[in-house]
Amino acid sequence: xxxxxxxxxxxxxxxxxxxxxxxxxxxxxxxxxxxxxxVPYDTIMRAKRGKPEGAMQDLQDxxxxxxxxxxxxxxxxxxxxxxxxxxIGTALALMAFFYQVEFAQAVFLLVCPMAILxxxxxxxxxxIERDGLRGDDLIKRLLRHRFMTQGIGVVSIFVTAMxxxxxxxxxxxxxxx
Numbered sequence: 001x002x003x004x005x006x007x008x009x010x011x012x013x014x015x016x017x018x019x020x021x022x023x024x025x026x027x028x029x030x031x032x033x034x035x036x037x038x039v040p041y042d043t044i045m046r047a048k049r050g051k052p053e054g055a056m057q058d059l060q061d062x063x064x065x066x067x068x069x070x071x072x073x074x075x076x077x078x079x080x081x082x083x084x085x086x087x088i089g090t091a092l093a094l095m096a097f098f099y100q101v102e103f104a105q106a107v108f109l110l111v112c113p114m115a116i117l118x119x120x121x122x123x124x125x126x127x128i129e130r131d132g133l134r135g136d137d138l139i140k141r142l143l144r145h146r147f148m149t150q151g152i153g154v155v156s157i158f159v160t161a162m163x164x165x166x167x168x169x170x171x172x173x174x175x176x177x
Contacts, residue, residue, distance in 0.1 A: 015106030016164035025160060028110065029153040036146045037121055037128075038066035044146075048139050060134055063142070067125040074122050085115060102167060109163065113156040117149060 015021040034041050039062050046052070047059035073081075092111065095104035124145045127133070133141055 015103055016167045021106055025157065029157060032117065033146060033150050033153060036142050037125060039063055044139060044142050056135060060138065063138060067128050070121060070125040071129060109160045113152050117152055120148060
């Protein structure tokens, strides 16, 4: 076995049988559920408890900065981002499910829920700005957004696990039907 085989054994493009893919999936959803609209979950919980003094003001300032950033990006480049991401998503879906490229399937199962989550984040940011949410109402909205994020994550991980098991058990290492 030479170095070329060693490298490509470590970077296996058969994603669903690769431990690194599953670790990456877990880290992705763990990170996404921790950062609620760009605000750390522990900041929300400190503000909810009211300790230390000024935690609520820190949360409101952090949320204001993050939602202004999200809304600015959506307004300035939202159309272009939607066009480019839909083109990339379509190409990825074609490679994944029409041409049966396992790596594209794995990436699609990571990216598709993130696209849904980005639309949900823009919607939540608009609601917070429109209603001028502050204090306990802001915390409720952020926790609701986190709950929906975790729900999307659970469904995504379940679908990815079922599809990955199907690929590993039914399709096998040769990649054909």
